[in-house]
Amino acid sequence: MKTTRQSILRTPIILLALGNLFVLGARLWPLQNILGLGTTSMDPAITLVAYVGLGFWIGTAREEASRKSLLSAALLGVVAGLFLMAQVVLDIRQAATDPSTGLDRVQIGLLVAAALVIGIVGLRTARNGFPTGFAVVAAIWASMTACLLAVAIVLAETYVGPGQGESSDQWKDYQGLAIGSPATQSLVHSLDAIAGFLLVGPIIGGIVGAVFASFGKPKKS
Numbered sequence: 001m002k003t004t005r006q007s008i009l010r011t012p013i014i015l016l017a018l019g020n021l022f023v024l025g026a027r028l029w030p031l032q033n034i035l036g037l038g039t040t041s042m043d044p045a046i047t048l049v050a051y052v053g054l055g056f057w058i059g060t061a062r063e064e065a066s067r068k069s070l071l072s073a074a075l076l077g078v079v080a081g082l083f084l085m086a087q088v089v090l091d092i093r094q095a096a097t098d099p100s101t102g103l104d105r106v107q108i109g110l111l112v113a114a115a116l117v118i119g120i121v122g123l124r125t126a127r128n129g130f131p132t133g134f135a136v137v138a139a140i141w142a143s144m145t146a147c148l149l150a151v152a153i154v155l156a157e158t159y160v161g162p163g164q165g166e167s168s169d170q171w172k173d174y175q176g177l178a179i180g181s182p183a184t185q186s187l188v189h190s191l192d193a194i195a196g197f198l199l200v201g202p203i204i205g206g207i208v209g210a211v212f213a214s215f216g217k218p219k220k221s
Helices: 010-028 031-037 039-058 064-097 105-127 132-160 170-179 182-216
Strands: none
Touching: 010 039, 010 132, 039 132, 039 182, 064 105, 064 132, 064 182, 105 132, 105 182, 132 182
């Protein structure tokens, strides 16, 4: 009698990546819009496809203990994703009032909190006796989950959020004319944010996971 393998939330995460890819494609359609924005639109799409491939690869883990650790990593990734989603919402509200303002303390705190949660993934994985390499994989898995949730909020904003108007920086407004209307500028800003989450998020997560994993290793006697 075969026993079912421990879930690692692979299917929901892959579906989330595919859902983001579908919404991204629908937002950029027709084709000339995609081609017109060049790598700005292609990078998020290619990265989401890569996420799907990584999801299938990570799902090949067979050992029960490994899959339990990956499940725990995915669940903590959801927690980190909630922090990222809150940061995105605050950033959107702030951009609507003053686009020239950078991250405030609350947003920075939310990003740090998300990073700490990913660090906990690496720490717990190492304490469970897994090598640093696997702890990094678990941290990346958690980061992917968190970033996909944040990207879903960014994509939703491209549908319901108004285009950014003129800012107080006339030079930036002048430069923005090169890429079209304020709505197009807002879309490009959103695409850059998506690419940032998808590309930079797992890298930072892997680094943070490795650092925290080093503290979870048992001391040699």
